[in-house]
Amino acid sequence: MNTILVGAQWGDEGKGKIIDVLTEEAAWIVRPAGGNNAGHTVEVGSERFVLHLLPSGILHPGKKCVIGNGVVLDPAGLVGELEGVTSRGIDVAGRFFISDRAHVVCPYHKRLDGRVEAALKKQGGAIGTTMRGIGPTYSDKAARTGIRMCDLMSADFPELLKARVEAKNRELEALGGETFDYEEVLSSMSAAAEKLRPFVCDTVPLLFEAAQRGEPILFEGAQGVMLDLDFGTYPFVTSSSAAAGGACTGSGVAPNCIDRVVGVVKAYTTRVGEGPFPTELFDADGEKLREAGREYGATTGRPRRCGWFDAVVARWTRMLCGVDEWALTKLDVLDGFDEIKVCTAYELDGRRIDYFPLEPALEKCRPVYEYLPGFDGDITGCRRFAELPGAAQAYVKYLEDAVNCHIRYISVGADREQYIDMDR
Ligand code: GDP
Ligand code: IMO
Ligand code: MG
Secondary structure, eight states: OEEOOOOOOOSSSHHHHHHHHHHHHOEEEESOOOOOOOOOOEEEEEEEEEESSSSGGGGGTTTTEEOOBBEOOHHHHHHHHHHHHHTOOOOOTTSSSEEEEEOOOOOOHHHHHHHHHHHHHHEEEEOOOSSHHHHHHHHHHHTTTBBBBBHHHSHHHHHHHHHHHHHHHHHHHHHHHOOOOOOHHHHHHHHHHHHHHHEEHHHHHHHHHHTTOOOEEEEOOOOOOOGGGGTTTSSSSSOOOTTHHHHHHOOOGGGGGGEEEEEEEEESEEEEESOOOTTBBOOOHHHHHHHHHBOOOOTTTTTTTOOEHHHHHHHHHHHTOOOOOOEEEEEGEEEEEEOEEEEEEETTTEEEEEEEEOOTTHHHOEEEEEEEEEOSOTTTTSSSSSOOOOOHHHHHHHHHHHHHHHEEEOOOOBBTOOEEEEEE
16 A cells, blocks of 8 residues: 655644554655655654654664655755664664655755845745755756756766856855855765765666555655645745645656555644744634644744644645545644634635635635534543543544544554554
């Protein structure tokens, strides 16, 4: 069974945790999109891993992991991450592969990210990016001036880089940024490149043959559908295809190999960075969600904006990705609320709408809430649905109806073991 896992909100839904659970039944775990703007957390007993570029499957011995062509890869960042996991006893030899078509995040991309954000801020329209150079790298890819992993590995790399650094220095100067010394960039990038060389290959035939042999492939979505370049809250989005389609274009695995799409949703909603967020809370409930859910960015440490569950968003995601099953995470965080709200529709100019509209209508939308009774008590030890308090069960069933699709997994804590599989 080949499964695409997507984040169904604005990222940080708990994808890392669910990937870790689903990895048990996979042979290959593929990251098809995004870069080290992602931060996927996996907790195993007292150990906590935050993965940015490495597929979360790397934590399971023997599972094969691939960084696909759709990813933008910061070589120094990845080297640091590899050193981090190997120092914690994880052996990646022979089971980690990087697509030679993946685009490379260069130091100038990161600086440009900062300069472009500063310029947008002056006009009042900053995106609130992670400053990892994601937008500038994907821009170069689309403009056909990017550097790919195969280029980084080639003998012609110094010459190619020289031309790029010169061009980017001109851009940086125009934006009032500091320029780069070509020799310094070359030496730091070449050092990282040598450490990555053993892993770089054409991953397309690898995955094709794995699929032919029937070895299950799990696609680890990054970000969330509402941050998708095409379907998210543009321009407050990332620069990649976070929706399910991105798994195929970002790996070279054909759509007819996909058997299942799992959408991950939090039992409430969060968002980091700027942009519309209809159910955002600015009151004590929002604060309570942030503290109970430890809602601080895994990549940047920024406090996440918090709000109630938005069924309009989940239905939009289901339509775009063909979600077959949901994984509902962080249900335990709702413990202790007297009342839980669910946004079931929006009110726009006095009319009720149940679809996700485009800007500028979205700005005018007000959430229409249903009120459900809250629950009290620690649910982190529950492993069967029947063990949940009645009001927690009712909340899950309500959501299942509201999003019109089976909730298969219910996560009740950060640890690997803390979840309920409704089909088991
Ligand atoms: P991702 O980017 O989608 O992988 O999510 P992040 O790792 O950025 O953020 C999710 C956070 O919630 C992490 O700190 C996880 O350890 C944690 N987490 C995941 N599932 C649960 C859960 O069911 N309950 C609680 N309390 N924490 C969870
Ligand atoms: P994971 O995979 C949450 C957000 C940033 C910003 C916007 C653009 O951990 O869910 P970028 O640096 O990509 O140009 O920033 O996208 N963003 C994320 N928010 N989780 C993520 O990844 C994110 N990746 C990017 O905060 O609003
Ligand atoms: Mg995250």
